Amino acid sequence: MSNEHAPKKQYYRKNVPLFRLIQKVKLWPSRRGILHGVKSFKVRGPFAELVTHCDQRMVIRNSRNSRAARWLRNKWVFEKCAQCRIPAWKIRKFEATVFAEHWGSDLTEMEKGE
Numbered sequence: 001m002s003n004e005h006a007p008k009k010q011y012y013r014k015n016v017p018l019f020r021l022i023q024k025v026k027l028w029p030s031r032r033g034i035l036h037g038v039k040s041f042k043v044r045g046p047f048a049e050l051v052t053h054c055d056q057r058m059v060i061r062n063s064r065n066s067r068a069a070r071w072l073r074n075k076w077v078f079e080k081c082a083q084c085r086i087p088a089w090k091i092r093k094f095e096a097t098v099f100a101e102h103w104g105s106d107l108t109e110m111e112k113g114e
Helices: 016-023 066-076 089-097 110-112
Strands: 009-011 027-029 032-043 047-052 058-063 099-101
Touching: 016 027, 016 032, 016 047, 016 066, 027 066
Parallel strands: 009 099
Antiparallel strands: 027 032, 032 047, 047 058
């Protein structure tokens, strides 16, 4: 347990657009409550193509109030995908992430770099 320590908390705004949030955390919650790792994410206008590590492909819409955005912000996931093999450090980092209404990064720097 000497190498394992609590990850530093990261603070994000609660109303971050879904595309920026997924590009940052690289996780996707399925409708069954399973957390998947994101292998690739390509933005195409108001939509994006998302491919998980278990090779599920889906086209999603950028929305702050979507089911996926709410589930990521509120951490309403029940288990992680066994096929995606999400590392334990990534789960710990996601669990330490705090979404606050008036405090934290709004991830605007993501637009400049991409």
